[in-house]
Amino acid sequence: MRAIQFTQTGGPDVLTLVDRPTPTPGPGEALIRLTAIGINYIDTYHRTGLYPVPLPYIPGSEGAGVIEAVGEGVTDLSVGQRVAYSMAPGSYAEYVVVAADKLVPVPEEITDQQAAAVLLQGMTAHYLAFTTYPIRPGDTVLVHAGAGGVGLLLTQIARMRGARVITTVSTEEKAELSRQNGADEVILYTQTDFTAEVRRLTGGQGVHAVYDSVGKSTFEGSLDSLRPLGTMVSFGNASGAVPPFAPAILNTKGSLMFTRPSLGHYILTRAALLERATAVLNWVRSGQLNVRIQPPYALADAAQAHRDLEGRGTTGKLLLLP
Incomplete structure (x- = not known):
């Protein structure tokens, strides 16, 4: 063969x-x-x-x-x-x-x-939205790489769950695709500081959960996009692995929760x-x-x-x- x-x-x-x-x-x-x-x-x-x-x-x-x-x-x-x-x-x-x-x-x-x-990507989106951080009606979530394979599916499933979905993408073409698949707000991270824009879109409160498949380049901004008691779901390394960090940072940023899941365990x-x-x-x-x-x-x-x-x-x- x-x-x-x-x-x-x-x-x-x-x-x-x-x-x-x-x-x-x-x-x-x-x-x-x-x-x-x-x-x-x-x-x-x-x-x-x-x-x-x-x-x-x-x-x-x-x-x-x-x-x-x-x-x-x-x-x-x-x-x-x-x-x-x-x-x-x-x-x-x-x-x-x-x-x-x-x-x-x-x-x-x-x-x-x-x-x-x-x-694979559909079951990934399923466990992320149903189990890792179980989305509730009225939640606001941030999905990075919103025009990628998982991002498009996760956006649709999050909307099924009753969430307001904010996504990040790199181009206008991808922004339109993300909107077509249910994104309420789309941020072009190549043109805008996504953390500042998330804060603006949520009235300064931040989101309930961030689904981050990008990794190194978005990690700190993702933490800063969360509201107190928010959940950071790091499930990919497209820009490189997240460097080691002190767990105390989760406390100082609002008693955040951090998880690094994998489909196999679900x-x-x-x-x-x-x-x-x-x-x-x-x-x-x-x-x-x-x-x-x-x-x-x-x-x-x-x-x-x-x-x-x-x-x-x-x-x-x-x-x-x-």
């Missing part, structure tokens, strides 16, 4: 198209012929070495396709069934083996590209996985959740996809097609 791998960490050019043996499913596993592969920012962390992985490594942790074979003990899935998954390594390839209990059936009304585009059981995945897929099926997908890239163009993603020139979800 064809696959993208890297043998050393570095820039996008370390991603190489290679031929690898097609894997065989073991007990409790299924072999998936991939038809759409999700690209996520965490893939760049693996490639650069920010999150160490064993080398050589096939990146990617999300996809959709058709079951080609099942291993011993798999009884609730069948060959030919359409499925999707997230949080399973080795996805930049034509085939991948995934633990059967990580697979989610794809409803007939949803395309493989929609399923591959929404599962879908530890199959019941939790299916609860979040089913909610997200049902919203897509009913039209309540709009999934924006960039024109897909060929598998061989994975390096260019990473360049575009890291260049912040993309909006919505990026996909590879095997």
Whole structure:
């Protein structure tokens, strides 16, 4: 099978198209012929070495396709069934083996590209809005990278929860896209001090929660955008990792709460996985959740996809097609 791998960490050019043996499913596993592969920012962390992985490594942790074979003990899935998954390594390839209990059936009304585009980022937005900081009607929240994959979905879900949503974006084009997906107020951080603008928009009070996937460059401003007892949710490092800080700063800024969550801990059981995945897929099926997908890239163009993603020139979800 064809696959993208890297043998050393570095820039996008370390991603190489290679031929690898097609894997065989073991007990409790299924072999998936991939038809759409999700690209996520965490893939760049693996490639650069920010999150160490064993080398050589096939990146990617999300996809959709058709079951080609099942291993011993798999009884609730069948060959030919359409499925999707997230949080399973080795996805930049034509085939991948995934633990059967990580697979989610794809409803007939949803395309493989929609399923591959929404599962990881949609479940991320779900846990952020429902569990990490459970949004209540009347809350005001700040969502950074409001035109990104998670940002667009989180904005829509936050609005479902009854929140007033303020987002930050880099361009007018992204601002319009953010508004189309439910943002009440959009701040162009390239032109305006987002902290000062958040304070102005909230009458000096600040927001109840900040959802920050940017990291280093927005960390201090995010803390200063919160009202007393507010919650800082740091779930990404697009600008670099947040440097170490003294916990006492949370006290001096208003007894703030700080958390650094990860999707894996919110879908530890199959019941939790299916609860979040089913909610997200049902919203897509009913039209309540709009999934924006960039024109897909060929598998061989994975390096260019990473360049575009890291260049912040993309909006919505990026996909590879095997």
